[in-house]
Amino acid sequence: MDLEFNETELAFRDEVRAFMRSELPEDISRKVISGNELTRDDYMRWQAILNAKGWLATTWEEEYGGPGWDAVQRHIFSEESALHGAPRMPPFGLAMMGPVLIKFGTEEQKSTLLPRILDGSDWWCQGFSEPGAGSDLASMKMRAERDGDEYVLNGQKTWTTLGQYANKIFCLVRTASEGKPQASISFLLVDLDTPGVEMRPIRLIDGGYEVNEVFFTDVRVPVENLVGNENEGWTIAKYLLTHERTNIAGVGFSIMDLERYKTLAQEIKRDGMQLSDHPIYAARAAAIEADLEALRITNLRILAETRDGSAGGVGSSMLKLKGTQVRQELQDLYRSAIGPRAATLSSGLSHNEMSVPYDAGQAAQVYFLHRKLSIFGGSNEIQRNIVAKEMFRD
């Protein structure tokens, strides 16, 4: 048994660290660490820096422009990214569209679309969920009717993350009116500037804007935009859902959050008592730290098991479950540590005016926004169902 990375891996980690220290723009990392929204330009600047280094499309094969990393390297890269406050690059182009095209796309699709993902010409978003069909793809309703060399799309998608920055969307659509979803769904690419597409923002609980609804009214899409065969979209969707999801446990984010809490606890007083000496807070932080250290190792164990393949469904479900619990606990601890001022929105109260080194109301907003962790991307209830199915299999 050996907990340590080997020498090659350690050297790689040092290389990533050096890169983060020299190349990650400080204004971006500051935003990430304090939980502020990133602009499209922030993402694009970091994307260009990664692409120049060849570290952008971490899961792609080298022939398509990926760095040729194994699972451990990908893990190291994403953990170091989190620890240094690098943006988590939206997965829709790099981690979803790219691998899908590489596995299911035509040569034509690969040669035209993959480079556009890397150089930022295309920002993809995802059209899977529909109102009334979040985790339940089988009840999906959006239709694509074949009309000559085109499909005519009618319906609605929702929870489309960062759709406001995107120019393209990949959709699951119903191409057969009958039969099981496994045999009636197709995977289709749509330009967002096609007539009949309308994107509307959904304001979230914190007042911020990161997801959208997309409406399709008689939208005409050429049949070449199909990925894979007609009525075989289920296979692609399943591939995406079970595909290795790097950093699903978010250990790096949680380590960063715990550090942030510890700094705060050294700086803030509650009723005259230094928060780091406050027994209730200190005992709770100690328990969370134990959970986080265990999670870090669990993550590595599952990584080691699946070093050569994709992560098993049960393993990644467990990581998602515990990972979101730990992160949400930390957000709650941080919010709660701030005390009465956490109820105050920052507008009008600058950092200096607060005379404490944190953005008080921001912490509560971040806490509320991060309730999404246990809902989006397959709710924790769905993850428990997945693990239970495996546990109670005959």
Added chain:
Amino acid sequence: MDLEFNETELAFRDEVRAFMRSELPEDISRKVISGNELTRDDYMRWQAILNAKGWLATTWEEEYGGPGWDAVQRHIFSEESALHGAPRMPPFGLAMMGPVLIKFGTEEQKSTLLPRILDGSDWWCQGFSEPGAGSDLASMKMRAERDGDEYVLNGQKTWTTLGQYANKIFCLVRTASEGKPQASISFLLVDLDTPGVEMRPIRLIDGGYEVNEVFFTDVRVPVENLVGNENEGWTIAKYLLTHERTNIAGVGFSIMDLERYKTLAQEIKRDGMQLSDHPIYAARAAAIEADLEALRITNLRILAETRDGSAGGVGSSMLKLKGTQVRQELQDLYRSAIGPRAATLSSGLSHNEMSVPYDAGQAAQVYFLHRKLSIFGGSNEIQRNIVAKEMFRD
């Protein structure tokens, strides 16, 4: 809104308190408070004292020998009993058999059996559960075949509490081979000394003995022992299950346990620190105290709502759920407070030798035994199902 008992009720409470202080034998209350098992004789002594006072069969009408109390008086009596360390009288004769006979029994059954319950001639036990059918009466298997003026019983009952002290058992038996349980079950009384009845102890997790299995092999019982009509036992069982259960929240027990904990925390040190000053323990005890105070009021609220009738199913399910949680938390707090010595069974280490005023290993035993609170008498999962059914009713 008025939280207080009225003057009559307060006078009654004072009367009960005075009675407890003067009449409850100290050796018995000591056993109750420290969680030791009571002997049959302990129960019988207290039963005789209560019976002499006319306070034994708290739920019976006056004509049958009950005290004629309303729900508030019954509540006050059971709370005061708990607070003073009086034994909780086994419900099988007094709270189950008695009310069933009064409601469903023949005049003959009432006149012969009720007095025998009061004077202790009969100790009844309960034969409802069967192996493989705990909360699920529908899958009950024990059969009673009619043969002339007798039933012939074959089958097995289990979880028969204090059966070792009993001379009689009331059973649910299957008297029709087909049809719904609602139309095939009868309520039958059996002398435990009838040939073919065998009682075997079940040792519980703490090594103690309070439940039993009862085996019936060709046991012949006269048809006069039927209560109600043949195949109408379901009605009686349902009556018993929804009948008002006094003190289901166990508030008095929990108050006593919290006091016991506070005394301990004043007397014991952990790593040199007085336990009452230990922030982790003190904060936890404070939260439990808040839960308990809320439960005390919840109990009174439900009592006030149902003052004149029997407690609603949902109300008593909620009281059982929160009541068992609070009691079990207190048992856990107490066990945990004792520290390393809680792992030591008391045998061989007398109180003096322990040089602390508690029975160390006993606390852990009591904690384990009290896991039964959330299982027996309708598990907490069943209670949640009951409440959910009401909540989500259309």
Added chain:
Amino acid sequence: MDFNLSEDHQLLSNTLNRFLGDNYDIEKRNEAGFTAPYHLQDMWNGLAELGVIGALVSEEKGGFGGSAEDISVVFEELGRSLCVEPMLGTLLALRVLSDHGQDERVEQIISGESRAALAVYEPNMSCDLSAMEATAVEQDGVWRLNGRKSAIYGAPGSDFVVVAAKTESGTGLFFLENPVLICAAMVDGGGVADLVMENTAAECLALDAETSLTSALDLGRIALCAEAVGAMSALQDLTVDYLKQRKQFGTTLSSFQALQHRAVNMQIEIEQCRSIVISAVGQFGQPGGERNVSMAKNLIGRAGRLMSEESIQLHGGIGMTWEYPGAHFAKRLVMIDHQLGDQNDHAMRLIATGAKQLVD
């Protein structure tokens, strides 16, 4: 023993419920709550006309109520409608003003003519008055205040602020007209402000008002707890309705046992919260009654988080959206824990007062 509201209280509750229901939908509330002055003046006038502000003060002090129960009846209804009007700040100010013979000012506030707030909290102080750092010193017959106050609820748009500050005799109260405030919205809507004082001249109301302050703050805590119970009930109704309607995998969410059991646990906690408010109300003013207040704030803090997180989770994505009323109830329930001392502050207070009791 009677847990029903009296006829008067039932009337107050119904009137308020109807008024808020008729005049106060969630869109209007959200628009007002996040834009200065963070409430609606015509709503405030309406509440004054209904006598709701007066219900916070006793008849002998010029109001028409003022018992802990009056206050809990009012705030439960405010919570059920998620009202952002500055009633908490007004309650706190009214109580200390009426304790110190400020009859005229009290009358103005009750009539809705003017509005006041109470400045107690500070960046390093959450619940324990002895941690207060702001000071008041008399120089040449003028009282001058120094220090920083924060979390002054309802201060934006108010006409004056009552400030608590340390004097040589204890914790004094000072009256500040047209204060210069740093105003902001609260995370869950409504107004709040900080106040920086540098030799700020003020009128002295009392040199040592700790008893009055503690009593006012404890009533504020009861108010917040009652508000939480109202908000929890409304949120639970939304959640149960949603589970009954929404279908997934071909069946309603309410048929999934894991979700059922969680909804039951929530329901039990709501009952517990309602009970602990009754307990705090019933014991208010009795010896040891501050322990019941702290028990209430501790339990409500824990249950509020549970209700908030579980209701969002049981709703799924829709529960995360601004458009959905439930999200705002959920936010309110968590933020209530940040006001007037949170679950941990009140656990510490229970520990401190518990030790005291045992010594007595």
Added chain:
Amino acid sequence: MDFNLSEDHQLLSNTLNRFLGDNYDIEKRNEAGFTAPYHLQDMWNGLAELGVIGALVSEEKGGFGGSAEDISVVFEELGRSLCVEPMLGTLLALRVLSDHGQDERVEQIISGESRAALAVYEPNMSCDLSAMEATAVEQDGVWRLNGRKSAIYGAPGSDFVVVAAKTESGTGLFFLENPVLICAAMVDGGGVADLVMENTAAECLALDAETSLTSALDLGRIALCAEAVGAMSALQDLTVDYLKQRKQFGTTLSSFQALQHRAVNMQIEIEQCRSIVISAVGQFGQPGGERNVSMAKNLIGRAGRLMSEESIQLHGGIGMTWEYPGAHFAKRLVMIDHQLGDQNDHAMRLIATGAKQLVD
């Protein structure tokens, strides 16, 4: 990075598993564990023959292992079989003896010829050596001990006890042959004793052995945590099997979603416990490694209670019976938290050492 056992460790694990499986059923265990001397001499001899006792000490000190990983491999198997043999007490005694050049005694213990236990804990001391009250004073060339030791694991039937007591130089170690013990069974089986010392003469092994003691106790904690992981795995297997088999209302318990989700939560905690033991083993002896030990003991304490209570609850009545093996696993998991410092003691240790680190 490799989380597989080495071939040697796999062999050790398999051998021990087979030996215990062949010789040690639950009835035999329960009979032995509650009757003096609270273990089975022939099992102990068998374990010595297999080299399991030697695996607790390094080769240079006369054993055949001695690393934190060796110890965790042994104890995980002991936990899986719910073994009551006095291995914990032996581990503690062996480590301090081998640290102080007691080669002959170490050899006797490894061979099974004699047995020893370590007396550290006291009625008022749970985890923090500085709270120790027992003293040792030299008079006329003889060391005399005073005070009371408790929770001496594995002491009944042992040939000698190593006693920790305060000296002028620190925490000393003393050797006591044929001690007069107050013996008892543990709540979950196995032997434990108290020791009352009144001017008791003893041989001095060391005047200040705090480093050695802390290291031995931390290894003991790792041992207990590994034992808990073994016991949890076995208990979870029983629970999952039961849920799959047992029918209620016409369907298996495993088809109830509320129970499924709870079983999943348990499974995740077991994985977390396994991970934290790996972390504590990996960091043992490194700077700050005691924090990982305390994290392990804290997490295992919390998860152990969850596993114990939930497994009993999911079983229903049968889980409450002495006859059912699961009940004894459940008891062991809770009682492990009482040994060598519980979740709260280790939270306090994490707070103390965390503060130290930040100051450094």
